Amino acid sequence: MKKKTIVAALAAACALSTPAWAGQTLDTVLKRGVLHCGVSDGLPGFSYTDASGNYVGIDADFCRAVAAALFGDAKKVKFTPLTAKERFTALQSGEIDVLSRNSTWTISRDVGMGMSFAGVTYYDGQGFLVNKKLGVKSARELDGATVCILAGTSTEMNLSDYFRSNGMKYTPVTYEKSDESAKALESGRCDVLTSDQSQLYAQRMKLAHPDDYVVLPEVISKEPLGPVVRQGDPEWFNVVRWTLFALVAAEDYGITSANVDQMAKTSTNPEVRRLLGLDADFGKDMKLKKDWAYQIVKQVGNYGEMFERNVGKGSPLKIERGLNAQWNKGGLQYSPPFR
Amino acid sequence: MRRWLYDPKIRALAAQILTILAIGLFAGWIVHNTVHNLTVRGIASGFGFLHNPAGFGILQTLIDYRETDTFARVFVIGLLNTLLVAALGIVFATVLGFLVGIGRLAENALIRGLSALYVETFRNVPPLLQIFFWYFAVLRAMPSPRQSHEFLGAFFLNIRGLYVPRPIPAEGFVPTLLALGIALVSAFALSRWARRRQERTGEPFPTGRATLLLLIGLPLAARLIFGAPFTWELPQLQGFNFRGGWVLLPELVALTLALSLYTAAFIAETVRSGIQSVPRGQIEAAIALGLTPRQRLRLIVLPQAMRVIIPPLTSQYLNLTKNSSLGAAIGYPDLVGLFAGTVLNQTGQAIETIAMTMAVYLLISLSISLVMNWYNRRMALVER
Structure with a gap:
């Protein structure tokens, strides 16, 4: 009798040996209600803790943008500070859902380490x-x-x-x-x-x-820095990638955190209306709410605001936009169309 | 059938077989699950990466290394760096530990007090903090290369390390080496002969002085006949840094100092307890025989104390070796910093690199235990 129980338990254990998150990150995160985001252990402009203990910087703001898209609340982020050495293992092991920690997009990381770069938040060198x-x-x-x-x-x-x-x-x-x-x-x-x-x-x-x-x-x-997710989970990859594009597109269309409500009411520009979820619902296909992009811009701002606030004119770093300007202003930041 | 079911022997055997089976299945499941997950997530696995070129520089390499060498060579370099700091640490900690341990029992109150102060200070501060202290507080206060402290025009001390002349073998190298070898062998034979003779006749022989004479005299003679064994390559300031010569890096010095001083405090306590475990009667008997204090310590107390000292001493050696992995915190390129750090990150193969690193520490620790157990058996009291 006892033997049978043990054998049954072992058989059950073997049957459970499916991977924990193949294609399930999005569901897991939505259910959990908090985004686990890996950031730097202290890099001014990208992610560091200010005097009151909040994470500030481009990388931290990107985490907030993803949270805004997911939950409509940019505050639902749990930040995990990681050293350069720890970062990829933390992502691979599932400790974090997305790594937003000034990591360079290279071929060896993209194809051989089980990770996918969702885009470029900062062109560096x-x-x-x-x-x-x-x-x-x-x-x-x-x-x-x-x-x-x-x-x-x-x-x-x-x-x-x-x-x-x-x-x-x-x-x-x-x-x-x-x-x-x-x-x-x-x-x-x-x-x-x-x-x-x-x-x-x-x-x-x-x-x-x-x-x-x-x-x-x-x-x-060339050091293109961007957010990273685990490979083999296209659903989650899309959410992270299009959060970045929504940030860039919002700047391109002139939508800022200050005028987003105004734009939503009065704009007749079809691209703006599609991005803000007024004339189309791309959110549904990503298992997100209709106003996901609106929430990003409303709570975090567009890419340009994020840049200037953290590393640009509004910060002590005073870094020029350079390669990080919009594509039509001599830079490389470019969003595919919201159509 | 019923008889088997209630036979305690068979029941015990069955329980053991089932436990082993369960553990085996569990291990198999873990391996299977890991491999499966790695494949699903597109993470490369296997040890093929060891043959790929590393492509980064290393601060301290005991063997030749170029950036185009393989990860396998990086592994060996990290291993050698770990072994180097462990070996240096063990030697210094043992010498200092024995001196302080004996000092704690000295008749002189000052020596006793200083020894106790030493033990209580170094034993009670975490080793990582001590490493930081030596590295960031002490060695960072050294001057820049251009304002180096200079000794005899050949030794230079600055923030980048201690630069010393490098010996380069010259025409007298082989004969001098041979002479040293002969001296060592004959000194060993001489001491054996002297001991036998003393056991037989009771007549002592000045072995110490004779050995010293052999070890210095023979190589010196070879040097006079065949010429200098070495020419010296002096370090010279060129551009940013000194070039040529050997350099003792501050990372290595800080790590060795911190580990030796920390572990020596524990060894001192081990030695003290070992000495105090020798019955008072033994010492009184030695006094009665007219042995000097030094002879008492060397011939009566220490040999008996060693039996008590060696097992905990082994643990201290193992601790020191494992603590050497803290060097990663100050940029010392040991196995953990170099292989389980940089290589892991460049290849992303966490399971393989961590498994290899763990296996190495296991192997080093087991080797130390093996040697110490052998020594312990030799030192054990032989009952007659």
Whole structure:
């Protein structure tokens, strides 16, 4: 009798061995009522905690935009701060639903690691931050330098490629946290700090004497940063990807958090009306509410607002739009049509 | 049938077989489930990635390494770095631990007090904090390369590390090495002979002085006849950094210091308890025989104390080795930081890299246990 019970239990256990979330992330998240979002462990402009303990930055705002689309409430996000080393494992294991942590879109990550990049929230490139005292004007003069890097980033590879292809030598010192590498630069443990340029501007702000340091002109790589989801779940992938496009499209059509109500009432532009769910219901096909895009813009703003507030003119970083301007303003941000 | 059902032997056997079966099935289910999930989610699996080129630089490599080498080589480099810091830590912690442990029982109140202070301080501060202290508070205060502390024009100390001259084998290298080998072998033979003779006749022989003479005299003679064994490559300031010579990195120094000092505090307590476990009568008997305090310690107390000391000492060695993985926090490229960190992230193969890393720590720990158990058996009291 007892034997039979054990055998039955084991058989049941074996039958249960189906994967936990193949195509089920959206249902799981909607049922849970909270979005689990992986962000950076402290990077000004992208995601860091302000004085009152809230996460602020482009990456954090993107999480909020997804939550607004899902639940109509941008506050329903649980942020998980992750180091560069931890981030992909956290996504793969299901600890988080979406990773919005200045991660570079590369082919090896897209095809071999079970992840899919949903788009690009920030076009970046790798650069160098040095102390002015060294008198270095160009990255070509860095032969023999000691370079601080973050462990497990694509910058580690780019750095090696750049020095090798230019016939230069370097000594790498690899840290896990961006604060540690900034401190190492400040104390003189390394001559140069290398990272994505946006990060370098952010890091420089954290130093005791930001004006003593300069970002070199060279950009040695393409670093398109964007949100990541697990591969093999197109339903969830679509929600994340089109949240990003809704942000970009809203700026393109001139919809802001301030005028979205006005637009919803008076606009006759068919594209605006479709985006805001007045003349079409794309939400239904994504298992979302009709006004999902309206909620995004109302609660988080459009892409341009998100950019200026966190890294652009409205922030201490003062980064130019550059590649991140709309496609018709000389940048690369472009949304497919809402049709 | 009924008889079998109530036979306690058969029932016990059946229960054991069922338990093993259940565990086996459970393990099989976990493996199957993992493989299935990995395939469904399109995550690459298997150990093929080890043959791919790594493509990143490493701070400290004990063997030759280029960025185009494979992940397998990165694994070996990480392993060697871990072994290096563990070996250095074990040596320093043992020496210091024994000195402090004996010091805690010294007759001199100052030595006793200082030893107790040392133990209580270092034992009660978490090791990660101690690593941070040495790395961020002490070694970060060193000057920049251009303002290095200089000793004898050959040694340079700065924030990037301690730069020392590098020996390069010259014409006298092989003869000197040979002479040293011969000296070692003959010193060993001499001490065996001296011990036998003392056991037989009771006549002591100045083994220590003779060994010293052999070890210094023979290589020195070889050097005089065949020429210098080494030429020295001096470190020189070029551009941003010193080039040439050997460098002792601050990451390695901070980690070794912190681990040695921390573990030495525990070893000191182990040694003290071991010494105190030797019955008072033994020492009184030694005094009665007219042995000097040093002889008492070396010949009577320590050999008996070792039986008590070795098992907990083994645990301390294992702890030190495992704690060395904390080096990842200050950028020391050990197995955890390098392989379970960077390589895991570049390949995304968490299961394989973590499994390999865990297997290595298991293997290192088991090897240390094995050696220490062997030593323990040798030191155990032989009842006659």
